Amino acid sequence: MPCGLLDAYITACYAVRNTSFREVKTMKRFIAVLIAVAALTGCAGGIKGVSNSNLYGKLPPGGTFALQLISGDSLIGRKIERMISHQISKQGYRPTDSSPDILVSYAFDVHSAGSVSSAYTSINTVPQKSFVYGNTIYTKPSTSTATTSVSTTKLYQKTIVVRISDARTGEKLWESNVSEQGWCNQIFVTAPSILALMFEGFPHEQTNVNKMVTHADPAAKELMNLFPESTNWGCTRT
Known part of the structure; x- marks a missing residue:
């Protein structure tokens, strides 16, 4: 890495x-x-996310669950689903393909969030030089030149939304969304950090919780370990 x-x-x-x-x-x-x-x-897995969640009804103490992708690329969705399934299973629920007690719906989105520019100036200095000609010492003064470089980085906003509903009545029980903005445009890379923040203290409500989470965070690392060791968790700037 x-x-x-x-x-x-x-x-x-x-x-x-x-x-x-x-x-x-x-x-x-x-x-x-x-x-x-x-x-x-880049160390792309680090995020400074904003988390919001609401508890609308009492969650059953256990039972079964099924997952449903509402919006987002289905290929990446299956990978994010693996992480969400792990988080729900940790709460004492079991996955099933038929007649679940709760339905876990999720969606994700990546869109452009503008860009940020940075500039830096480097100073190149030619040192003072002296030389002797006959009986006279001549000195050439030092000179300096400044070079300013400007770089522009595109930014992307990534959001994951998870909703838990009663599978029989359709009643919404819990919902959360986490958004973060950064230069990485691959939501799979940042999903472990996003979901680690989302399920922190589950199912307690969160209101505009701003927190930095990196791939070194134990909760994020746990989700990364669901994938092969050869998985590339890097991200290339665009």
């Missing part, structure tokens, strides 16, 4: 003081590559 490269970066920084000048130059090139890769792929 690209985020793991940061560990190598930190280790390299601490090792600088015990290396030769040539080794330091080599290390700087290596660290530059690490930073470039991290910038392109």
Whole structure:
């Protein structure tokens, strides 16, 4: 995972003081590559999400459930469904294909949220130089040039909505939605963090709860472990 490269970066920084000048130059090139890769792929699983949920009726203490995709790509939906199913099962419910006690409906959406621009300026300085001509010392003053670079990053808003209803009466019992905005446009990558926040303290109500959740969070990691170790949890900037 690209985020793991940061560990190598930190280790390299601490090792600088015990290396030769040539080794330091080599290390700087290596660290530059690490930073470039991290910038392109990013630690995309981290979110600062906004969570809202309401409890409309008493949830049964146990029983069976079925899942239903309301809106969103069906291919990615099956993967998100796996995570939601895990979260519901942890509450003491069992999945079934017929006559469930509760129906868990879900939808997800990704749309453009504009862009953000950043600028940085680098100063290149040519040091002062002196030379001797005959009996006279001449000094060439130092010069500096400034270069400003501007980068623009597209932003995307990702939202997951989950609703739990009584399968027999259709009565809505609980509903939650979590939205987050960032540069990653792949909701599957951020879904573990989104759902970890959504089901925190389930089924208690949440009102505009703002929280940062990363892939290092135990609840998010638990959902990621539902997929093969080879799963790519990175995201490329667009």
